[in-house]
Amino acid sequence: MSGIVVENLAKVYGRGPLAVTVFSGVDMVLEDRSFCALAGPSGCGKTTFLNILGALDRPTSGRVLLEGLDLSRLPEGQLFRVRRDKVGFVFQLFHLIPSLKAWENVLVPAAPWPFLSRDRKRAQELLALVGLSGAENRRPAELSGGQQQRVAIARALVLDPPVILADEPTGNLDRESGRKIVQLLEHLNRELGKTILVATHDPEVAAGCGRVIRWGPGQAPAC
Amino acid sequence: MFLLAAKNLLRRKGIASLALLGVGLGSALIIVLLAVSGGLDRNLDQTVGALAGKLVVSPKDALFGGIFFSSGTPLPAGDLDAVRSLPGVRAVYGRVTASLTPAGSPELMLPLTGYGREETDSSPYTPFAKIIQGRAPGNDREIIIGQSLYSSLSFIGRRLEVGQTYPFLSPDGIHAIDLRVTGIYRTGDEITDTAVAGTESLARRFDSLPYGEYSSLAVRVDDPGAVLPVQGAILRDLAGRGPAVQVVAPENLLDPLQASMRVVSRFLLVLGSVFALGCAVFISIIMSIIVLERMKEFGVLKAVGWRGGHVTVLVLLESLLLSAAGTMFGTALGYGTSLVAAWFLKSGPDVPSTVTLLRIAVLAVGVGTLGGIYPAWRANRAAPAEIFRHG
Numbered sequence: 001m002s003g004i005v006v007e008n009l010a011k012v013y014g015r016g017p018l019a020v021t022v023f024s025g026v027d028m029v030l031e032d033r034s035f036c037a038l039a040g041p042s043g044c045g046k047t048t049f050l051n052i053l054g055a056l057d058r059p060t061s062g063r064v065l066l067e068g069l070d071l072s073r074l075p076e077g078q079l080f081r082v083r084r085d086k087v088g089f090v091f092q093l094f095h096l097i098p099s100l101k102a103w104e105n106v107l108v109p110a111a112p113w114p115f116l117s118r119d120r121k122r123a124q125e126l127l128a129l130v131g132l133s134g135a136e137n138r139r140p141a142e143l144s145g146g147q148q149q150r151v152a153i154a155r156a157l158v159l160d161p162p163v164i165l166a167d168e169p170t171g172n173l174d175r176e177s178g179r180k181i182v183q184l185l186e187h188l189n190r191e192l193g194k195t196i197l198v199a200t201h202d203p204e205v206a207a208g209c210g211r212v213i214r215w216g217p218g219q220a221p222a223c
Numbered sequence: 224m225f226l227l228a229a230k231n232l233l234r235r236k237g238i239a240s241l242a243l244l245g246v247g248l249g250s251a252l253i254i255v256l257l258a259v260s261g262g263l264d265r266n267l268d269q270t271v272g273a274l275a276g277k278l279v280v281s282p283k284d285a286l287f288g289g290i291f292f293s294s295g296t297p298l299p300a301g302d303l304d305a306v307r308s309l310p311g312v313r314a315v316y317g318r319v320t321a322s323l324t325p326a327g328s329p330e331l332m333l334p335l336t337g338y339g340r341e342e343t344d345s346s347p348y349t350p351f352a353k354i355i356q357g358r359a360p361g362n363d364r365e366i367i368i369g370q371s372l373y374s375s376l377s378f379i380g381r382r383l384e385v386g387q388t389y390p391f392l393s394p395d396g397i398h399a400i401d402l403r404v405t406g407i408y409r410t411g412d413e414i415t416d417t418a419v420a421g422t423e424s425l426a427r428r429f430d431s432l433p434y435g436e437y438s439s440l441a442v443r444v445d446d447p448g449a450v451l452p453v454q455g456a457i458l459r460d461l462a463g464r465g466p467a468v469q470v471v472a473p474e475n476l477l478d479p480l481q482a483s484m485r486v487v488s489r490f491l492l493v494l495g496s497v498f499a500l501g502c503a504v505f506i507s508i509i510m511s512i513i514v515l516e517r518m519k520e521f522g523v524l525k526a527v528g529w530r531g532g533h534v535t536v537l538v539l540l541e542s543l544l545l546s547a548a549g550t551m552f553g554t555a556l557g558y559g560t561s562l563v564a565a566w567f568l569k570s571g572p573d574v575p576s577t578v579t580l581l582r583i584a585v586l587a588v589g590v591g592t593l594g595g596i597y598p599a600w601r602a603n604r605a606a607p608a609e610i611f612r613h614g
Contacts (some may be wrong), residue, residue, distance in 0.1 A: 083607075
């Protein structure tokens, strides 16, 4: 099955009396090509949830099916393939490499393998897609926060993953730039058919997404 | 990835320059040490080669076998004729040795060897036949100076220049005798090259030695491999004839020196290895600092699909690039220093060979890899989950 299926998922840090349950009993289905917000206050476990969906972390119990792959059964050495082929991440703080130009930053996920001239063309196309034509040769310090986030989104798209996970993508931007980023994600969902899950504490950002999953501290998400 | 590694280093110019300087100075020092060690070995080999097949007959009471300064009871001319008639002896020459003291520098004593006309006319091995600058002495008021002595005197600021005349204290220690330096010689034998050469009569003047007596006899044997039998024959023949003598093969005198040189060479090799290890530790510290600053970045790289192995390779590449750049800088510095030192000291350090430079390049790869292992391991441990959790 395409999309993301979460069954009885739980994450607990530590053991014994000091154990902290971040969430438990979470069931969720995120259909293929959906555009969804995971809305809730800071510290309620959204980031941990995204980490597990993106094969960056393992759940304590339960299972996650991503594009039909059971992440909880995959060995550690295979998880990198999921991160490379199935998921694109967008971070709140962009995390671009300062010494690289915009087009080089877009190609970072492909950097372990030799660059081909068509890769550069692909980076330029993606930068055009996110509205950064003409900024290919600028370094992060020469770009605004909104522009840096656009480069980060292009980077998330470079290996053409079916799923984009964005953790507070507007958290470091002003209202107007944040609105434009949400519009861009919506465009990617509509035009490219990407499944997009945005974790946010901002109700306005959540309202811009097609579906909202509300998540409170210690609660299972409610659709 | 190579491009990314190079650009990552350029991001931290200050710390990268510091590492480059450290590794550069370390490798320059290794090259200079190798050059010095090579130069010492070469000089010793040349000296041993030049002394092969030679014997020095001197009075029993002469210091150091009579091969440096004149001392002890002079040998009569009859000894010279007796040795000349022995089998296995190719040539015998009477030598007069004295010490020269420049009038302005009473603390200096320069060994002077006087060569007779018979020897200078027939032997191709005397300093008179080994002039590298200027010309041989033409009379009793001219001297030539060995290249090693010339370099040493230049080094301490007491130059004796070719074409110049200098006053030297006469044997009475009161008057001065002017001598003109007409040339510089190099025989390859460090003992001879660390002395002054002149005519026999000039040396007699400074040693107050009358004609018919010699400070020592220089013997050249037919077969360099048969020095010992000739040495024994001379001792037997001269026994009871005049003053007691000693017969020394100068080549053998260098045995302890050769043994010491082997120890020095090994010490320099160990010192070089310690410097190389120091460079590896230095690289490791610098790369660890860089890696600690970039743990979040490595986490992001893993989050976007890099394997742990890719991160390891990236850090190792950066470490290799850093040590390679440092070594290139150090090689240029060390090579230049050795070149200048070899030119300035003439018989000093060797100019490093291509093989030496290739060995240094291999060492740089080793140092870079060794220094990068720990930081690469640290980078590999970057947990991407932490990136999302802490922003």
